[in-house]
Amino acid sequence: xxxxxxxxxxxxxxxxxxxxxxxxxxxxxxxxxxxxxxxxxxxxxxxxxxxxxxxxxxxxxxxxxxxxxxxxxxxxxxxxxxxxxxxxxxxxxxxxxxxxxxxxxxxxxxxxxxxxxxxxxxxxxxxxxxxxxxxxxxxxxxxxxxxxxxxxxxxxxxxxxxxxxxxxxxxxxxxxxxx
Amino acid sequence: xxxxxxxxxxxxxxxxxxxxxxxxxxxxxxxxxxxxxxxxxxxxxxxxxxxxxxxxxxxxxxxxxxxxxxxxxxxxxxxxxxxxxxxxxxxxxxxxxxxxxxxxxxxxxxxxxxxxxxxxxxxxxxxxxxxxxxxxxxxxxxxxxxxxxxxxxxxxxxxxxxxxxxxxxxxxxxxxxxx
Numbered sequence: 373x374x375x376x377x378x379x380x381x382x383x384x385x386x387x388x389x390x391x392x393x394x395x396x397x398x399x400x401x402x403x404x405x406x407x408x409x410x411x412x413x414x415x416x417x418x419x420x421x422x423x424x425x426x427x428x429x430x431x432x433x434x435x436x437x438x439x440x441x442x443x444x445x446x447x448x449x450x451x452x453x454x455x456x457x458x459x460x461x462x463x464x465x466x467x468x469x470x471x472x473x474x475x476x477x478x479x480x481x482x483x484x485x486x487x488x489x490x491x492x493x494x495x496x497x498x499x500x501x502x503x504x505x506x507x508x509x510x511x512x513x514x515x516x517x518x519x520x521x522x523x524x525x526x527x528x529x530x531x532x533x534x535x536x537x538x539x540x541x542x543x544x545x546x547x548x549x550x551x
Numbered sequence: 552x553x554x555x556x557x558x559x560x561x562x563x564x565x566x567x568x569x570x571x572x573x574x575x576x577x578x579x580x581x582x583x584x585x586x587x588x589x590x591x592x593x594x595x596x597x598x599x600x601x602x603x604x605x606x607x608x609x610x611x612x613x614x615x616x617x618x619x620x621x622x623x624x625x626x627x628x629x630x631x632x633x634x635x636x637x638x639x640x641x642x643x644x645x646x647x648x649x650x651x652x653x654x655x656x657x658x659x660x661x662x663x664x665x666x667x668x669x670x671x672x673x674x675x676x677x678x679x680x681x682x683x684x685x686x687x688x689x690x691x692x693x694x695x696x697x698x699x700x701x702x703x704x705x706x707x708x709x710x711x712x713x714x715x716x717x718x719x720x721x722x723x724x725x726x727x728x729x730x
Contacts, residue, residue, distance in 0.1 A: 406633050411623075414620075416725075417601070418600070418602075422595075423596040424592055424594060438592065440592065492587060
């Protein structure tokens with residue numbers, strides 16, 4: 373606290389504002405000497421997540437849409453051009469949830485390790501339910517701040533409340549990602 | 552899934568990429584006919600929070616700094632001018648944590664009910680530890696998108712992991728707010 377404000381309790385006249393509105397009347401402030409205080413705060417431990425809901429005419433399409441939705445949160449993918457292609461080939465253990473998890477993780481890894489490659493279109497070319505294997509291709513280009521908009525980066529995929537509604541005609545998928 | 556892609560598993564030649572890099576070689580994609588897929592995803596249930604840590608030469612200053620830190624997350628307060636003053640007068644129940652909670656809530660309410668008034672400087676004029684009462688003034692102006700930058704709006708104050716270290720020489724305060 374500044375020296376000036378150490379005596380403020382004495383200087384301050386409570387009576388002055390007793391008949392005013394709840395938050396006090398507006399003042400012109402012309403008489404207030406302004407020494408703006410130094411900054412004595414910081415921000416820590418930012419946590420945030422977003423739930424992506426996707427759907428499709430098949431479970432493959434719902435997976436594709438979930439991954440495209442993930443990238444669309446990171447930038448306006450309408451501005452991404454079809455300049456490059458990346459392919460992924462993944463195998464899961466156990467169930468479809470693990471397959472979806474690995475599918476999205478792998479695309480995040482492509483983004484992180486391939487100079488921020490952003491696919492605008494993702495196509496699953498092989499979806500093997502028995503082997504729990506996916507081969508997919510992403511068509512897009514490297515993120516370039518001079519031409520693309522900056523959304524919010526997806527940092528990680530989570531299993532939290534993950535849902536895959538295969539039986540539904542719209543094959544809805546829900547996945548929560550950390551941002 | 553589009554009609555074209557229904558037969559893609561047959562058309563797709565896995566062998567083609569077997570000797571390539573992990574994510575497949577880059578391709579010029581000139582031969583790819585591009586019908587970008589429709590959007591079948593949406594974003595739900597966004598949750599996020601940030602922890603504000605503030606400190607000061609007194610507990611009053613730490614409270615002031617926590618509130619100024621809260622507004623500085625919502626906009627660059629260096630651009631806020633001293634055009635207006637709002638006063639708050641609050642009483643808490645029980646302990647200092649409730650006092651800090653109500654102090655920050657009240658400033659959020661001023662922001663929400665007084666046409667987005669943003670204080671750049673907040674001064675506590677009365678800090679009564681026995682009565683758990685604070686009278687404070689905020690000096691600033693109404694948020695104006697044409698002159699001010701848009702940060703992230705603080706939606707609510709929480710008690711989650713709230714800490715008030717009165718005994719420390721820096722009187723550290725930690726409060727997590729929903730954004």
